[in-house]
Amino acid sequence: MDDAVLIQRARQGDLDAFNRLVLAYQDRLYTQAYRVMGEQGAAEDATQEAFISAYRKLHTYRGGSFQAWLLRIVTNACYDELRRRKRKPVSSLEPRDQQGEEIESPGWMVDPGELPEETLQKKELAAAIQRCLDQLSTDFRMVVLLVDVQGLDYRQAAQVIEKPMGTVKSRLARARLRMQDCLQQFGELLPFSFRLKEEAPV
Amino acid sequence: MNERISRRDWEQLSAFVDDQLPARECARLEARLRTDSNLRQALDDLRMTSSTVKSLPRLHAPRNFTLTSETAGQRQKGAPRLFDTFRLASAISSALLAIVLVGDLLAVDRVSLAPYQEMVAPAAERAVEATFEVEAVEEQAPSAMVLEAAPPEEIPPMAEESLEKEAGEGLADATEAEPETPEVVPAPMAAVRLAEILLGAIALVTGAAAYYFRRRGRS
Numbered sequence: 001m002d003d004a005v006l007i008q009r010a011r012q013g014d015l016d017a018f019n020r021l022v023l024a025y026q027d028r029l030y031t032q033a034y035r036v037m038g039e040q041g042a043a044e045d046a047t048q049e050a051f052i053s054a055y056r057k058l059h060t061y062r063g064g065s066f067q068a069w070l071l072r073i074v075t076n077a078c079y080d081e082l083r084r085r086k087r088k089p090v091s092s093l094e095p096r097d098q099q100g101e102e103i104e105s106p107g108w109m110v111d112p113g114e115l116p117e118e119t120l121q122k123k124e125l126a127a128a129i130q131r132c133l134d135q136l137s138t139d140f141r142m143v144v145l146l147v148d149v150q151g152l153d154y155r156q157a158a159q160v161i162e163k164p165m166g167t168v169k170s171r172l173a174r175a176r177l178r179m180q181d182c183l184q185q186f187g188e189l190l191p192f193s194f195r196l197k198e199e200a201p202v
Numbered sequence: 203m204n205e206r207i208s209r210r211d212w213e214q215l216s217a218f219v220d221d222q223l224p225a226r227e228c229a230r231l232e233a234r235l236r237t238d239s240n241l242r243q244a245l246d247d248l249r250m251t252s253s254t255v256k257s258l259p260r261l262h263a264p265r266n267f268t269l270t271s272e273t274a275g276q277r278q279k280g281a282p283r284l285f286d287t288f289r290l291a292s293a294i295s296s297a298l299l300a301i302v303l304v305g306d307l308l309a310v311d312r313v314s315l316a317p318y319q320e321m322v323a324p325a326a327e328r329a330v331e332a333t334f335e336v337e338a339v340e341e342q343a344p345s346a347m348v349l350e351a352a353p354p355e356e357i358p359p360m361a362e363e364s365l366e367k368e369a370g371e372g373l374a375d376a377t378e379a380e381p382e383t384p385e386v387v388p389a390p391m392a393a394v395r396l397a398e399i400l401l402g403a404i405a406l407v408t409g410a411a412a413y414y415f416r417r418r419g420r421s
Contacts, residue, residue, distance in 0.1 A: 019268040030263040040264060051267050055274050122259075129258050147220065148255040154222045173209075173216035180251040 003066050011058050018058070022051050025067065028150065029074045035145050036078040038134050046081055050074035068156040075142055075160055082138055125186070132182035140175035143168055207244045215245050219252055288412035292405055299401035306394050 003024075009017035029050055034043035050073045061069055133141050139161075146157040147168070154172075158165045207215075214231055217223040223231065235241050 015269060015271055015274055018274075022268050023266065026263040026267045027260055030267075031261040034261055035258070044264065047263065048267050051269060052273065055269060125254075126258055129255060133255075144255060148252055149258055149260075154217070154220070169213055169217050169222070172220075173213040176216055176248055176251050176255075177212060179255060180247055183251065183254060 007058070007061065007066065010055070015055075018055055021066070025070050026051070028067065029070055032071055032145055032150060033074050033078055035130065035133060035149060036075070036138070036141060037081065038130060042081060046074060046077040049077045053077065064159070065152075065156055067150075068152060068159050071146065071150060071152070072160040072162070075146075079138065128183065128186035129179075132179050132186075135182055136175055136178055140171050140178070143171040144175045144179065147172055206240050211241065212244065212248075215241070215248050218245070219248050285412055285415040288408045288415060292408035292412055295401050295405040295408060299398065299405055302394065302398055302401060306398065 003021065006017045006021050010021065026047065030043055030047045033046040033050070034040065037043045037046060050070065054070055054073050057073070133144065136144065142161055143157060146152045146160055147154070152160065154165050154168045157168045157172075161168070214223060214227060218228065218231055235245065
């Protein structure tokens with residue numbers, strides 16, 4: 001059954017139809033929330049809030065990409081949570097060294113002895129990318145995630161963040177530049193060609 | 203970024219990587235790429251960065267986010283509707299209470315003192331009249347004694363007694379009128395007080411209920 005039929009049924013109050021949409025999109029929304037928030041608990045809250053909000057606002061959906069519509073809702077939920085945290089900052093659960101600086105990789109939570117080397121490297125690379133994403137401003141991070149992780153085109157990304165396409169284009173270019181600079185710090189984890197570039201004489 | 207790559211070129215390269223560049227600009231950029239090695243290097247860097255970010259795995263939701271009828275229903279219908287109702291009731295009763303209180307304060311002199319004045323005034327007038335009569339008799343008595351050297355027993359004792367008694371009664375009326383007033387006056391005032399208490403109670407209860415349903419709606 002395609003999305004349009006499920007959406008129509010859900011609009012008429014069929015919760016089962018809506019839940020089938022939830023199951024179809026929950027991984028994408030959770031991924032977006034996790035990549036923006038950087039932690040599981042907050043990502044779960046934002047995802048749940050987004051689906052509840054989507055059900056309540058289903059009558060405002062005017063067609064087009066349902067994924068983009070849902071991503072806009074979860075993006076707004078993340079923005080709300082980030083704004084709330086800015087007003088009421090909470091202490092980080094990240095481990096700190098003796099100087100009080102956060103220890104760089106969250107890999108400390110994983111027992112590496114139980115993982116094959118390749119899996120571990122992939123996890124570390126993912127953690128490095130996430131760390132670089134976290135260093136971007138929220139606006140830049142959103143655009144990178146929408147285009148590179150969610151695979152939206154510029155027009156859809158513009159709909160999600162409710163900005164012109166030119167803004168998406170500009171933010172994405174600048175965000176990629178910053179990501180590139182940041183990823184250079186994790187040379188060992190990066191693809192071979194990336195390392196070659198880093199080691200090449202200037 | 204290579205310092206020789208301008209911000210505009212970088213934006214065009216970024217859009218080129220995503221196939222989002224208009225055909226005309228795309229052709230122009232491709233022509234430049236054929237001759238400009240710096241631009242080609244920047245394009246390679248961008249492609250690598252983009253593909254590295256794209257390599258991030260899609261995460262699996264740690265649990266299902268499906269809605270139960272309770273979750274969806276409570277939030278969509280129950281809690282907000284009750285919250286709105288109680289909030290409106292609280293606002294209305296608070297506004298009415300404010301109006302009654304202000305009206306009460308403004309009218310307190312006229313409404314509450316008028317019955318007291320009505321009760322006290324006749325008694326006080328009688329007392330004043332009686333006092334004047336006693337004084338008049340006392341004034342006449344000494345002058346009569348001086349002029350006519352009349353003995354004191356000539357003044358009729360009964361008249362004096364009756365005058366004093368009358369004056370005393372007048373004063374007594376005036377003083378006795380005070381404790382009687384609360385039993386007579388409160389009819390309109392009691393209704394106002396009752397209305398104030400009722401409105402205050404309604405405002406408090408509905409306000410508390412609105413707060414409760416708002417909290418329940420959020421949880």
